[in-house]
Each structure stands twice: as structure tokens, then as C-alpha cells.
Amino acid sequence: MTDESEVFLSVRDLKVHFPTDDGLVKAVDGLSFELARGRTLGIVGESGSGKSVTSLAVMGLHGVGQYGRGRARISGEIHLDGQELTGADPDSVRRLRGREMAMIFQDPLSSLHPYYTVGTQISEAYRVHHPVTKAAARTRAVELLGRVGIPQPDRRFDDYPHQFSGGMRQRVMIAMALVNNPDLLIADEPTTALDVTVQAQILDLIRDLQQEFGSAVIVITHDLGVVAELADDILVMYAGRCVERGPAERVFYTPQHPYTWGLLGSMPRFDRERSERLTPVRGAPPSLINVPSGCAFHPRCPHADLTGGASRSTVPELREVAERHFAACHLPVADRNRIWEASR
Amino acid sequence: MLAYIVRRLVAVVVMLLVVTLVTFGIFFLVPKLTGGDPAALFAGRQADPTAIAGIRRKLGLDAPVIVQYARFIWGLVAGRDYANGADVTHCAAPCFGYSFKTEQPVWPLLTDRFPVTFSLAVGACVLWLVVGVGTGVLSALRRGSLWDRTAMTAALAGVSLPIYFTGMLALAVFTYKLHWLTVSYVPFTQNPFAWARGLLLPWIVLAFLYAAMYARLTRATMLEILGEDYIRTARAKGLAEPVVIRRHALRATMTPVLTILGLDLGALVGGAILTETTFSLQGLGQAAVRAISDQDLPVILGVTLVAAFFVIAANLVVDLLYAVVDPRVRLT
Ligand SMILES: Nc1ncnc2c1ncn2[C@@H]1O[C@H](COP(=O)(O)OP(=O)(O)OP(=O)(O)O)[C@@H](O)[C@H]1O
Ligand code: SF4
Ligand SMILES: [Mg+2]
Numbered sequence: 001m002t003d004e005s006e007v008f009l010s011v012r013d014l015k016v017h018f019p020t021d022d023g024l025v026k027a028v029d030g031l032s033f034e035l036a037r038g039r040t041l042g043i044v045g046e047s048g049s050g051k052s053v054t055s056l057a058v059m060g061l062h063g064v065g066q067y068g069r070g071r072a073r074i075s076g077e078i079h080l081d082g083q084e085l086t087g088a089d090p091d092s093v094r095r096l097r098g099r100e101m102a103m104i105f106q107d108p109l110s111s112l113h114p115y116y117t118v119g120t121q122i123s124e125a126y127r128v129h130h131p132v133t134k135a136a137a138r139t140r141a142v143e144l145l146g147r148v149g150i151p152q153p154d155r156r157f158d159d160y161p162h163q164f165s166g167g168m169r170q171r172v173m174i175a176m177a178l179v180n181n182p183d184l185l186i187a188d189e190p191t192t193a194l195d196v197t198v199q200a201q202i203l204d205l206i207r208d209l210q211q212e213f214g215s216a217v218i219v220i221t222h223d224l225g226v227v228a229e230l231a232d233d234i235l236v237m238y239a240g241r242c243v244e245r246g247p248a249e250r251v252f253y254t255p256q257h258p259y260t261w262g263l264l265g266s267m268p269r270f271d272r273e274r275s276e277r278l279t280p281v282r283g284a285p286p287s288l289i290n291v292p293s294g295c296a297f298h299p300r301c302p303h304a305d306l307t308g309g310a311s312r313s314t315v316p317e318l319r320e321v322a323e324r325h326f327a328a329c330h331l332p333v334a335d336r337n338r339i340w341e342a343s344r
Numbered sequence: 345m346l347a348y349i350v351r352r353l354v355a356v357v358v359m360l361l362v363v364t365l366v367t368f369g370i371f372f373l374v375p376k377l378t379g380g381d382p383a384a385l386f387a388g389r390q391a392d393p394t395a396i397a398g399i400r401r402k403l404g405l406d407a408p409v410i411v412q413y414a415r416f417i418w419g420l421v422a423g424r425d426y427a428n429g430a431d432v433t434h435c436a437a438p439c440f441g442y443s444f445k446t447e448q449p450v451w452p453l454l455t456d457r458f459p460v461t462f463s464l465a466v467g468a469c470v471l472w473l474v475v476g477v478g479t480g481v482l483s484a485l486r487r488g489s490l491w492d493r494t495a496m497t498a499a500l501a502g503v504s505l506p507i508y509f510t511g512m513l514a515l516a517v518f519t520y521k522l523h524w525l526t527v528s529y530v531p532f533t534q535n536p537f538a539w540a541r542g543l544l545l546p547w548i549v550l551a552f553l554y555a556a557m558y559a560r561l562t563r564a565t566m567l568e569i570l571g572e573d574y575i576r577t578a579r580a581k582g583l584a585e586p587v588v589i590r591r592h593a594l595r596a597t598m599t600p601v602l603t604i605l606g607l608d609l610g611a612l613v614g615g616a617i618l619t620e621t622t623f624s625l626q627g628l629g630q631a632a633v634r635a636i637s638d639q640d641l642p643v644i645l646g647v648t649l650v651a652a653f654f655v656i657a658a659n660l661v662v663d664l665l666y667a668v669v670d671p672r673v674r675l676t
Contacts, residue, residue, distance in 0.1 A: 064579055091584075098582030110573040114672055115595055124591075125581040160671045176581070 006036040007079075008216045009058070009184055014076035014086075016053050016062065016240075023289040027053040029240040030076075032318075035233075037183065040210060040217040042227030042248065044263060045237035048285045051220045054237075055186045058218075059103055060085055060093035081183065099129040101184040102177035107193045108169035112161035118172045119145075119157030126179045144175035148205060167198035171205065178209060185210070186218045191226060203230055224263050228252065233324075236260050239286050239296040242318060246325030256327035256336055258301050261343065295330065303339065307331060352663070356656050361417070363652040364645065368413050371641045382641060385444045402428035403442075416441065416645070440649075441642035445635075450646040453631065458650060460529050461627035464619065465612040467543055468550035469605070476555035477601060480562025481594065487567065495559060502556025511549045511622035518545060527623045546623045550616075554608060558601060565597045572596070599670055606662025610655030 016028040028050040035041045043051050056062055058080075062072035078085040080100060085093055105111040113121060122144060123137035130137070138157065145153035148171040161169055170190060177185055187206060191199035207230055210217050219227050227234060227248070234251040236244040236259065244257040255261055262281030283300035286292050294312045298304040304311040307330040316328040329336065383400035384391065391399075400406050403426060404415055418424060419439035426433045426442075435441065440450035479499070483492040518524045525545045530538040569575065570593055578592040579585070617629035628647050635643035667673045 059580060061576065061579055064585055094582050094584065096582070097580055103580045105573060105577065107573060111577045113574040113578070113592055113596075115670060117671075121577075124583070128582045162672050173577075176577075 007034045008037045008081055009035040009218075010077075010079040011054075011058065012077040012079075014054065014057060014078065015074065016050070016057050017073040019071075019073065020289075025288045026240050026291060027288055028057065029291070031237070031240070031242055033235050033242065033245060035184075035216045035218065037216050038210070038214045039232045040207075040219060040227075040230055042224075042231030042234045043218060043220045043237060044222065044224055044227060044234060046222055046281070046285050048288070049237040050240040050288075051222075051237055052188055053240075055103065055188050055218065055220060058085070058184075058186065059097055059101060060088075060090065061097075063090050064094075095129075098125055098182070099180045100182055101186065102180065102182040104170070104173045104177050104185070104187040104190050106189040108166065108173045109161060109193075111173060112169060114161060117158050117160055118164070119159075122172070122176045122179055125176050129180050140179060141175070144179050145172070148172070148175045148178075148209070149201075150175070165198075166194050167201060170194060170198075170202050174202075174205065174209070178213060178215075181213060181215075183215055184218070185213075185215045186220070188220045189222070190219070192221070192223075199226070206230065224252075236263065239291055240288060241296065242326075242328070243297065244327040245318070246322070246327075250322060250325045254322075254325075254337070255340060256321050256325065256333070257329050258303050258331075258336075258339075259297050260327075261340060262300075265343075295328070303331060306335065349664070352660050356653075356660060359656055360649065360652060364417065364649060365413065367645050367648045368409075368416065371639075371644055372409055372412075374639060378639075382444050382639075385639070386442075386447060398428050398431075402426050402431065402433070440646040443635075443640050443643050445638045445640045445643075450642045453643065454628070454646050454650055457626060457628045457631050457647075459531060460625055461613055461616050461620070461629060463529070463532065463539065463543055464546055464550070464616055464625065464627060465609060467540070468547045468554065469609055469612070471547050472551035472554035472558055473601075473605070475551060476558025477562045477598075479555065479559040481566055481589075481597070483559065483563045484566035484570065485589070492563075496563070499556040499559045502552050503560070505553070507549065507553055507618045508622050510552055511546070511619065514545055514549050515623070527625065529625055529627075546619055546625065549622075550612075550619055558604075561604065562597060562601060565600050566593060569593045569596045595669070599666065602662060602665055602669065606658045606665075610658035613651060613654040613658075 011034070012032050014028055014031045015026070018025040018027060031050070031054060033041065043054065045051055053062075057072075057074055058078055062074060074086055076086060080096065083096075085096075112118065116124075119138065119141050122141035123134065126132070126137045126140050127134075132140075142153045142157055145156060150156050150168060150171055156164075161172070164172060170193075174190075185206075190206065191202050194202060203226065206217065206219070209215075217230075219230055221227055224234075231248045234244075234246065234248050235242055236251070236257065238259050244251060244255065244260045246256075251260065252264070255264060259281065265281075281300060286296055286299065292299050294310070294314050295301070295304070295316050298311040301311065310316075310330040314330070316330050318326045318328045320326050321333050327336075331339075381396070383396045383403065383405055386403065387396045387399050404412055407415070415424060419435060419437070419441065421437060423437035423439050424435055426435065435449060438451055440454065442449055443453065479495050483495050486492050515527070519526055525541065527545050528542040530542050532539040575588060575592055578588045583591075613628070616627055617633055619625070620627040620629040621633070628650060631643060632647040632651075634640075635647065
């Protein structure tokens, strides 16, 4: 994210709204970020903050398969390698899917088709974009299966998803996503459904592969720990907006938003007693239909009273507090630094 | 797989034995309770007691029930001789005995009637599968559209109208009023075109009922499948939507349809009574109705066995197909 020319993915003022019977769900409401080739962005936020909706919007997956349900209303700009996607013809976006940008989902078991062998599914992903023979696609799929660390890939090619363990299934998903050498890989909570020990292996794998393939990677998670070692940059989402964004080390060591403080507070830490380790942000995530006025976080923010009413009345702008480090909070930066220091 | 099939076939034989035992038991008890005498039935109205006694001995009706049952089963497998002294009649395997009413052997009656019911069921089944599944898929893909609402209203009518009503209506309109189609049974081997033409009306009527159920089932299943994660994965690969539907959604949608199909097809062969009666087709259902009112035990037994065999066989085929379609199903 240093040089404009390196920017590979750029999202500007993205809005994804769903008309429902209860009202307009503003799942994503004015999100902007940039990502360069070979870099990793971690998107962090609670359940329902709009992380998946964002990634599906980038993939162009909100438009397809709505079949009569209220269609998502998408506005803003998404540029992938210079090509604008939100206003593009759906079929040209489809052609980019799987080839230029690929996605890994949270639950590898339900994300793989139960009736087809993993090999068939990976080959299929390759053959959509490459006019090759079955045999050639098989060779490619086996190569990828081996690359993601599946033992005896040639034999496992013909196995069905249910014959794999959770971690191995996620490796299969990763192989499928990487089979076309995409420039952008989105991993939506890739380890949430896995055992803790397996989680670390999958994260290591993603990091290794990124170095090898040089793709831009977005890792989505509600657990800051997951992106701690993986991400170059971190974007913290709350109620469909970005509340803080910046280089990972800055967001971890000098976080500038009370919500980020809460997330960091809920991370397991070695230097704390077990009993005080997990303190999630108190209160429930806000409604996305009637988003709280002003700062959407104010009903849950312990510092809202320090801003003289601004938190309740005015939406805080995303402001640059240090180089490439942005946060949206009315508190004066000096106060924020003081509160954060005091809380440690 | 092979071991599984063998095991299932053994189970089929056991089940059929149970079915015969139960049917045999029930229809042996009925004449006892109502005071009817099969031998007298067989001998005709004005027979003298010695003739009746002779028939009773020849048919083995004087033996204990268990012995009669054993002889019946043996006759099915190896054929049997009916003997009263020097008067011997051989009944070749599979011997279902002789009708008490018409004194004709039962097996030829069954082989006569079976193709009618089978043609009726299979033809209707093909029709309702095509129409029902097609309608269901289209409705799912155009949810809320005029097509969807019209089709689902028609389907609601289809499932709620009884077969004799739609059957009579169809007959009244197409046969008696318009003279387009008459219902008759011509064996397929004799003239396939006449076979199809003669059965078209009952097929349509039957298919209307079932197509309605299948359309609703298919629509609901399809909508559920389209929300599955693996459909999203298929789209994320960059597959065009028609491919996603055909290769990924449709195959998964077919599983529950297949299950129901096996049950329906089996039940239809066993119970096409209403349709056959409505259209005066001489199938198994008609034979069963007559046999029951005549207390014609051998015919009842025969029809029941054939129907049971079909229900069980259809289920076996469905289970095997299921395993072919869904690799997670293990045949053990
Ligand atoms: N098709 C849709 N129609 C209506 N609302 C939707 C739709 N898709 C998502 N939403 C809503 O948008 C909000 C954000 O959903 P999203 O899946 O992006 O959350 P998330 O941050 O990924 O959370 P999680 O950690 O649980 O995956 C949720 O409140 C969800 O109910
Ligand atoms: S703007 Fe106010 S409510 Fe929002 S995070 Fe800052 S202090 Fe808290
Ligand atoms: Mg999500």
C-alpha cells in the first residue's frame, strides 16, 4: 500500500444494502480500502459486521443466484487490477472469478460438493478457465493437492470430501482456490471451523503459499489472533463500516479506536491471568436496519461520554492519525493514547 | 457392494415369506369366520357333498393350515400336484394354485394382468417425472414470478383433487365429448403406438396428481440446495449459472426425488385400483378388487405377492441408485 501503482485491489465507498421485509439492511455502508500485490489484509470484526458481505461483493457473488429474492443493492467502486467491477457486465466478472480472484470459505465440509470427488471439483475449477483435457486438469489438480500438503495426492484425487479430515478439506479448498494462480485470494474465516492445532497449520500454509504465488490476500476473521502474524495491514469493521485501518503492528501496539481496544482485550494473552483473559466487547452488535446515530459504537462504548455528545450526534470521519493509520473516533488522539496506555 | 446386494436379496425373500404368511393367515381365517367354504365355492352352486369333499381333498383344504402353507410355498418354488386318488392335476412352478371362483390357474392371470398395471405405472411415472421435476426446477429459478405462482396453484389443485374426479373429468371431456382418445390396453409388443395411445389418458391423469407432488418437492428442494455453501463455491469458481444449476444443484435435488419415486412406483403397482377402475383397465388392481369380493384366496395371495414383490424391488433399486448418486451412502 505504499505506491499508487502497486495497488491491485481498490474498494471505494462500497455499499451493500439488502431490502428486506423489516427494512433496508445496510450490511456494508461506505467501506474503502486498498491492497497491493503480495500483501495481506486482515479484516476483523464481530459476527454480522459485514465481512462476508464485503468479500462476496468483491467476488461479484451478490448478483448471481438471488432467484426472486430481494437483490442486493451495491454501489461504490471496486477496481481489480484497474478493472471496475461493480458496474461491469456480470459475465465478465464471472470470468474473473476463480481465475483472477478466488475465495476460501469458513466451513470446508459444506463448501465442497458432497457428490463429487475432490479431484473432480478442483479439475472443474481449472477447466472453467483453461481449455485443457481432463488428463491435463488432473495433473494440475494433483500438483496442487500435493502443494497444499495432502499426502498421496494422486490417490486422494479420487476421494470424496467426507473421506477427509477438517484440516485436509480446507487444504483441498485452498488447492481449488489456487489452481488458476489467482492474483487475489480471499479467505473468509478459513480456520474458524477447525481445531486449534489445525488452525495454525492452515494459517502457515496460507502464508507460505502467498509468498510462493505472490497473490494479494484478504484474511477475514473475528479473531485478531488469526491475523496477528499473517497480515501486513488490518481493517477493523463495525456495523458495515471501517472504524480503524492501518499497518498491523500499529493497530496491534497503538490501536486508535475503542472498539479495537475491546477486540484486543478479548484476545488470549500470555501475560494475563486466565480469568481476565477473555473480556469480549460488552453489549450486542447493533441492528443494521436502525444503525445507532452518530458513532454506531456509542451504545457500547465506555468512553462515549468523554466527547461531549458528539458520539451520539455525528458520525466520526475516518481520520489519519499516523502515516497510513486511520481511525474513526471523536476522542482527541492524545486522550486515546492515554486511555490505551492506562489500560495495559 | 455385491455382498450388500446378496444380503438385500435374502431380505427380499424373507419379507415376501412374511407377506405370504400374513396374507395366508388372514384369508384362511376369513372363510372360517364367515362360514364360507372354499371347496363349495370351487365346486359351484349345485354340487353334491361328495363332489365338494373330493375337491376339498384335491385342493388339500382338509390339511392343517401350516401344511397348506408349506405346500403353497413349495408350489411356488417347484410346482405341485393336486391329487384326489387317481385324479391328478399338475400345476407347474411358480404355482399360485387355482382360482376358487373361475377354477383357472392363477399364474397366467397374474402374467396377464401385470403388464397392464406395469405399463400404467411406468408410463405415468416417466411423464410425471419430466413434467413435475421440470416445473419444480423452473419455479425455483423464477421464484415469485407469474410462472411460479401459476404452476404452484396448479400443483395445489393437482395434489388435492382425487384421481377418480380428474379421471372422470378427463374421460368425459376427451373420450365422450371430443372423441379424441379412448382408453384400452394393447400390449406393447403388439403395437407400441396403440399401446401408448390407449394408455395416454390414464397416464396424464395419474401424472397430473404425481407431477403436482413432485413439482412442489422439487421446487422446495431446489431452493434449499441453491442456498448451500457448495453452490456458492461452484459460482466462486467462475462457472456459468446454467452449469451451476445442472451440474451442482440438480444432482443434489434429485436425491430426495429419487427416494420418493421408489416408494411411489412400488405403491402404484400395488395400488392402481382407483385408476384402473376409473378407466376400466384390466390390471392387477381390478383383479384384486374382484378377488376380495369373491373371497378368492389364491388370487388374492397371488396379487398381494406380486405387488409386495414390486414394492420391495423398487425400494431395493432406489437404495442402490441412492448409493450411486450420493457417495456418502455406504452400502453395508
Ligand atoms: N442476502 C442478505 N439479505 C439480507 N441481509 C443479509 C444478507 N446477507 C447478509 N445479510 C446481513 O448482513 C449482515 C452482515 O453479514 P456478514 O455475513 O457479512 O457478517 P460477517 O461479518 O461475515 O459475520 P460472521 O462473522 O458471522 O461471518 C448480517 O446482519 C446479515 O444478516
Ligand atoms: S466516537 Fe465516541 S462512541 Fe465512537 S468510539 Fe469514539 S468515543 Fe466511542
Ligand atoms: Mg462471515
